[in-house]
Amino acid sequence: MFTGIVEELGEIAAVEALPDAARFAIRGPAVAPGALHGESIAVNGVCLTVVEARGDVFTADVMKETLVRSSLGSLVPGDPVNLERAVRADQRLGGHIVQGHVDGTGVVLSREPAEHWEVVRVSLPAELDRYVVEKGSIAVDGISLTVTGVPPGEFAVSLIPTTLQLTTLGRKKPGDPVNLEVDVIAKYIEKLVAARGQGVAS
Template sequence: MCLFTGIVQEIGVLREVVRTGGTYLFSITARRVLQDIKKGDSIAVNGVCLTVIDFNGNSFNAELMPETLKASNLGDLKPGALLNLEQAVRAKDFLGGHIVTGHVDGIGVVKSIRKNRNAYLVEIGIKKDLTRYLVEKGSIAVNGVSLTIMELYSDSFLISLTRETWNSTNLHCVKTGDSLNIETDLLGKYVYKILKNYFGNKEFVPHHTTINREFLIENGFI
């Protein structure tokens, strides 16, 4: 499994989309993410892990499977679309964001965008079943960008984008109603599964759970 950090290295441009049967071939203009790249390497495109099947000095090609198109917003994109790009993490790299796998959990829809002094506040609607993995002040990847959840609601969350994040990613292009790729925090998924297994297959509300020393020892936290 390849890993990313959610720190966008550059904004690429979707140059061409070639449809062959049930798959798409994306040709993407880029430069920085092509440094030291080789065929078979992974690049996150709007937060989706894609495999490089061909490249030259200023672009690369990647094939999208039907499941990728179904689970992400990539199938809706047209030539000229701006794309957040990030190379897969190498052992020597600085982990500036959080652990991102490039496996999208679902699609979020922009509900509102407003400027607040030197920041941009964006509320994103999601399916309620995704909120089980989220916590306020926790991490989330939106179109491949590592962000912190400012406020969490029953079917949406609020993020605050600094001017730097706004300007250096394709989030500055989004508008109300747009779809965004959402990947919840990997740690949250594991914690949820551990708790669910501990309390049985019935649904539970984690914040009503008593977590004591015995629970932590039994589940390997200490």
Template sequence: MFTGIIQSIGRIQRLEPRGGDVRLSIDAGKLDLSHAALGDSIAVSGVCLTAVELHAHGFSADVSRETLSLTTLGTLTPGSRVNLEPALTLATPLGGHLVSGHVDGVGQIIEQREDARSWRLRIQAPAELARYIAPKGSICVDGTSLTVNQVDGAVFELNIVPHTLEETIIGGYRSGTPVNLEVDLIARYLERLLLGDAAAESARAKSGLTMGFLAQHGFASPGDG
């Protein structure tokens, strides 16, 4: 588990193909690895990876073909910048929100504009994630815990303060930049919980949540939607 509070910007040093997978070697920048051990989890731009090598200025981690295809890690090249956060401990302040490091989908930056000293970002999320994104809710973008300002369909807007621009890779975003998205854990589990016994049925046998289902269980009025 992670908090979404980025501790360092790292850089990709090498990408070594290994039988269809890739081993990433990452310069960890200012990330303190003095207490790190082999097998530790480190979030790399929001993707939970396992350290398989530790070296003087960073670490290496293996990335499976599935992870390469479902996240932005497959687009990295030597020199690419990445957000880094070590796994939280029971003594870690929860300054962001609970983050699993399991990416739900890849979004795309569609607009950025200055707003005083901050930036306003608009991001297009995959359509299937729209139901989990709520105004003033939490979302993780490339491993950074952020608060959603506005939502319009599958497009949501964020306000990025100067400190976040300086301490994460968000300051390098441009229109068209792909980003890893992880929705709030509570939203995912709540949807599953509301399915009740239907959760045990196969995907073909159930149609998922509907307004009728929610009304039947007291979560909406029959005329809503």
């Protein structure tokens, strides 16, 4: 489990094509040293399992489904990526509960700079619309953000300078894809309410 608080802006060091998969080598001086085989690291919001770590680089295998359902399939060496290690039970939950299971992808629609923040609009797949509410939480490329508006077919977030400087969202341009993970609590509530409406005992 993650919190959506990015620890480091890493970089794709290499991508090796495998049958129905790919192996990513990712440079992250803060998260790679000491990473153990089998540990989880979120890369642009996608939970990946460490295969090995040497120095400031770790490798992870990504299966075809993940490459297709997320924006990882478009990454090439040199691309920046948001990195977050799995949260420990004794840590503060600074963002919100993020599983690293991408629900879909959106596209950056526009950026509107202001004096102290920047408003970014992102397209929202129709099947995810019901889970996104104003003032609710959403993970965009693994970053825990507060939704500031939900016009039809999209949502907006306001980014502070720290987020712009230390994450990939400071570099994304209109037309660029982003990974989206909606609040898992909303999905659980939906299922429970639907079951109760059908007369299923809880």
